[in-house]
Amino acid sequence: MSFLVVEHVSITDRRSQNILVKDVSFVLELGEVLGIIGESGSGKSLTCKALLGLNPNYLVTAGSIQLDKEELVGKSEGAWQAIRGRSIAMVFQDGMNAFNPMVRIGAQMVESLHERLSALEAKKTTLMWFEKMGLCEPERVFNAYPHALSGGMLQRVMIALALAQETRLIIADEPTSALDVIHQRAIMDLFASLKDNKRSLMIVSHDLAIVASLADKVLVMKEGEGVEFASAPTLFRAPKHAYSRYLLQTRKALIQRYEACVR
Numbered sequence: 001m002s003f004l005v006v007e008h009v010s011i012t013d014r015r016s017q018n019i020l021v022k023d024v025s026f027v028l029e030l031g032e033v034l035g036i037i038g039e040s041g042s043g044k045s046l047t048c049k050a051l052l053g054l055n056p057n058y059l060v061t062a063g064s065i066q067l068d069k070e071e072l073v074g075k076s077e078g079a080w081q082a083i084r085g086r087s088i089a090m091v092f093q094d095g096m097n098a099f100n101p102m103v104r105i106g107a108q109m110v111e112s113l114h115e116r117l118s119a120l121e122a123k124k125t126t127l128m129w130f131e132k133m134g135l136c137e138p139e140r141v142f143n144a145y146p147h148a149l150s151g152g153m154l155q156r157v158m159i160a161l162a163l164a165q166e167t168r169l170i171i172a173d174e175p176t177s178a179l180d181v182i183h184q185r186a187i188m189d190l191f192a193s194l195k196d197n198k199r200s201l202m203i204v205s206h207d208l209a210i211v212a213s214l215a216d217k218v219l220v221m222k223e224g225e226g227v228e229f230a231s232a233p234t235l236f237r238a239p240k241h242a243y244s245r246y247l248l249q250t251r252k253a254l255i256q257r258y259e260a261c262v263r
């Protein structure tokens with residue numbers, strides 16, 4: 001059985017009976033990277049959050065999500081808390097909201113790692129990941145309050161936290177959208193260098209170049225549905241669904257326009 005098996009997942013807004021995610025299925029093996037692409041509002045974030053039990057109670061998840069043979073749909077909040085950080089780590093689009101503004105960054109990192117590491121080890125691990133994230137002056141970042149760091153720095157702190165947790169699944173929802181291109185490239189190189197058979201990554205991105213360079217498999221979402229799920233080479237070379245073709249064509253047209261400008 002695959003490491004992650006998502007079968008017929010639907011997410012319904014109980015208040016309006018709107019079905020926001022419809023019958024999405026995909027599988028992921030340990031060591032693989034899944035890219036999720038699709039236009040804004042197509043259900044990418046809701047699907048990711050369903051894997052972490054992070055959607056509000058009025059959004060009801062049906063279907064099956066099995067991580068390492070454990071069924072996640074229907075878990076209690078207490079059970080979700082044990083899963084988050086231990087089995088699955090998440091990187092959100094917005095680094096600023098991920099941290100408590102009243103607590104220094106270092107203390108929040110150490111708190112998140114305390115189950116596995118002593119305070120001293122947690123600090124050492126944190127500083128190591130800060131350096132890998134290209135955060136100059138890791139000690140200063142460690143001692144800073146969130147508001148003293150830029151959005152891009154906080155984003156890198158959040159990625160450092162997800163990686164330091166050493167979970168077997170990392171879900172990254174637009175992890176680099178707040179970063180400048182230089183740091184985007186560095187983080188993507190880092191994600192690529194971390195590819196091994198010990199962890200899997202799900203990455204949501206509007207940047208098809210990022211997905212093409214990292215992903216082994218791709219899920220294309222449109223209006224809440226998974227319209228195509230394929231290996232990355234198949235999806236990028238011979239997309240089957242008309243919407244996948246449209247997404248790739250749009251991207252190509254943008255690159256051509258850029259290349260015409262810099263020629």
Ligand SMILES: Nc1ncnc2c1ncn2[C@@H]1O[C@H](COP(=O)(O)OP(=O)(O)OP(=O)(O)O)[C@@H](O)[C@H]1O
Pocket residue numbers: 013020038039040041042043044045046047056059
């Ligand atoms: N908390 C919520 N309550 C009700 N509806 C929601 C909620 N969050 C998202 N939705 C709706 O569900 C649909 C899918 O939203 P989702 O955030 O998953 O899209 P997305 O593909 O991640 O978009 P983006 O690329 O802009 O982040 C949208 O129609 C959105 O308005």
